Amino acid sequence: MKEFLRTKGFKMTPQRELIFRSFFEMEQHVSVDELYDKVRSIDRSIGYSTVWRNLKLICRVGLAQEVSMGDGITRYDRLTRVPHGHLFCLGCKKVIEFNADQIVGVLAQTAVENDFSNKGFKVEVQGFCAECRAKGAVDSFETESVS
Amino acid sequence: MKEFLRTKGFKMTPQRELIFRSFFEMEQHVSVDELYDKVRSIDRSIGYSTVWRNLKLICRVGLAQEVSMGDGITRYDRLTRVPHGHLFCLGCKKVIEFNADQIVGVLAQTAVENDFSNKGFKVEVQGFCAECRAKGAVDSFETESVS
DNA sequence: AGTGAAAATGAAAATCGTTTTCATTTAGAC
DNA sequence: GTCTAAATGAAAACGATTTTCATTTTCACT
Numbered sequence: 001m002k003e004f005l006r007t008k009g010f011k012m013t014p015q016r017e018l019i020f021r022s023f024f025e026m027e028q029h030v031s032v033d034e035l036y037d038k039v040r041s042i043d044r045s046i047g048y049s050t051v052w053r054n055l056k057l058i059c060r061v062g063l064a065q066e067v068s069m070g071d072g073i074t075r076y077d078r079l080t081r082v083p084h085g086h087l088f089c090l091g092c093k094k095v096i097e098f099n100a101d102q103i104v105g106v107l108a109q110t111a112v113e114n115d116f117s118n119k120g121f122k123v124e125v126q127g128f129c130a131e132c133r134a135k136g137a138v139d140s141f142e143t144e145s146v147s
Numbered sequence: 148m149k150e151f152l153r154t155k156g157f158k159m160t161p162q163r164e165l166i167f168r169s170f171f172e173m174e175q176h177v178s179v180d181e182l183y184d185k186v187r188s189i190d191r192s193i194g195y196s197t198v199w200r201n202l203k204l205i206c207r208v209g210l211a212q213e214v215s216m217g218d219g220i221t222r223y224d225r226l227t228r229v230p231h232g233h234l235f236c237l238g239c240k241k242v243i244e245f246n247a248d249q250i251v252g253v254l255a256q257t258a259v260e261n262d263f264s265n266k267g268f269k270v271e272v273q274g275f276c277a278e279c280r281a282k283g284a285v286d287s288f289e290t291e292s293v294s
Numbered sequence: 295a296g297t298g299a300a301a302a303t304g305a306a307a308a309t310c311g312t313t314t315t316c317a318t319t320t321a322g323a324c
Numbered sequence: 325g326t327c328t329a330a331a332t333g334a335a336a337a338c339g340a341t342t343t344t345c346a347t348t349t350t351c352a353c354t
Contacts, residue, residue, distance in 0.1 A: 011321050011330055032311080047333035052312075054331095068215050072311070072341075085254075087263050098257050103250055107232075107272050110245050115277040116234050124269045125254050130262040158301055158350050179340085194304035199341075201302095219312075219340070 008061055015046050019054040029067065029075040029086075029095050065120055069095070085123030091132030155208055162193050166201040176214065176222040176242055212267055216242065232270030238279030 001020060002012040022038050023030065030038075036051045055076050058064045067077045069088045077086075083104045087096040100123055111118040148167060149159040169185050170177065177185075183198045202223050205211045214224045216235045224233075230251045234243040247270055258265040 006322090009330090013321070013331060015332070045333080049313080049334080050332055066217065070213065074311080085257070087258065087261055089263075090266065096261055096263070098261065102253055103270075106249055106253075107270070110232070111234065111272055111274060114234055114243055114245065116236070116243070116272065117274040117280060118272055119237065119274045121273065122269065122271045123250075123254070125258055125263065125265055126268065127258060127264040127266045133264060153351090156301090160302060160349070162303070192304080196305080196342080197303055221340080 005061070010057065010061075015043070015050055016054055016057075018043055018046070019051055020058065023055070023058060023064075023076070024078065024080070028097065029077055031073050031075050035076075065122070067122060067124075069093070069124065070126070079120075083121075085125065087125045087127065087129075089129040089132055090126055091128050091135070094129060096129070152208070157204065157208075162190070162197055163201055163204075165190055165193070166198055167205065170202070170205060170211075170223070171225065171227070175244065176224055178220050178222050182223075212269070214269060214271075216240070216271065217273070226267070230268075232272070234272050234274065234276075236276040236279055237273055238275050238282070241276060243276070 001017075005012060005016075019035070019039055022042070023035055026035065026038060032048070032052050032055060035055065036046075036048055039046050039051055055064070058076065059066060063080060064076045064078050066074050067086070068074050069086070070090075071093060083100045084097040085100040085103065087098060089095075100121075103123055104121065107121050108118055110116075148164075152159055152163075166182070166186055169189070170182055173182065173185060179195070179199050179202060182202065183193075183195055186193050186198055202211070205223065206213060210227060211223045211225050213221050214233070215221050216233070217237075218240060230247045231244040232247040232250065234245060236242075247268075250270055251268065254268050255265055257263075
């Protein structure tokens with residue numbers, strides 16, 4: 001990883017190493033706060049902005065992408081595994097990943113047809129998971145009034 | 148529209164009528180600011196929060212959805228036409244819509260497989276449009292340093 | 295038409311995640 | 325070892341979104 005970053009003009013530091021390692025060890029779709037908490041539990045001296053900047057860096061070098069599901073929080077989605085989409089539960093905010101191989105093919109074709117270079121994609125389905133439907137979260141959501 | 152809202156427990160007002168009408172007359176993917184400016188050009192007395200609240204209402208009743216492409220601005224995507232995805236140019240921020248019938252089929256199937264109710268979807272491809280590639284925007288983007 | 299309860303409005307302030315600033319420290323190329 | 329650019333941490337700035345609150349308006353029901 002140090003060498004990987006070096007070729008892109010970035011340096012390695014103890015903080016960066018911890019942040020990167022923690023990010024790739026954590027569950028998918030962490031927020032800045034979540035990663036900050038995790039990193040803080042290991043090294044209390046690391047600043048919030050350092051965590052934030054390193055998440056941006058991880059995206060910059062192509063290892064993750066920012067995703068926003070609708071609550072105002074930016075999450076970071078690792079791109080180191082198979083192409084995937086997200087099922088986002090409007091009730092409990094849980095995210096389920098699904099394989100997107102088939103869709104990726106369609107999108108690649110679409111990009112070509114529109115003379116667009118394809119640098120990445122996001123596919124999200126919003127709905128309610130089985131548990132939330134069982135709890136009746138659907139109804140409370142739909143009849144909720146505007147603030 | 149007045150009757151449609153009434154059945155959902157909302158009232159019609161002159162401001163709301165103007166905001167709704169303007170929204171559906173404008174181009175796709177307007178921001179709060181853009182709609183506010185438009186509405187303001189017709190009625191200077193309408194407040195920002197009224198515009199904001201009514202955009203939320205339009206989403207609430209299922210006529211639009213919020214989308215965020217990566218710049219920090221929430222845009223409102225009408226759902227009154229055919230299902231579509233977005234090609235988002237990382238250079239000029241332009242959005243091109245494409246038909247998503249094929250993908251919708253896949254997503255519906257995916258939702259069923261995961262015991263998920265399907266309330267909506269978002270499909271976005273990030274890349275560079277032909278013009279931005281011609282201008283070399285791709286390179287300047289990729290070599291841009293982290294702040 | 296009149297009345298009352300609930301909803302809507304407008305202005306201003308609050309909120310809160312994100313981003314920048316700046317002084318200082320550190321990495322790593324030479 | 326030295327030097328320069330990059331990285332860090334704390335704090336402040338930023339800015340879009342959301343809420344508050346006093347007032348006005350809609351509309352269901354007399």
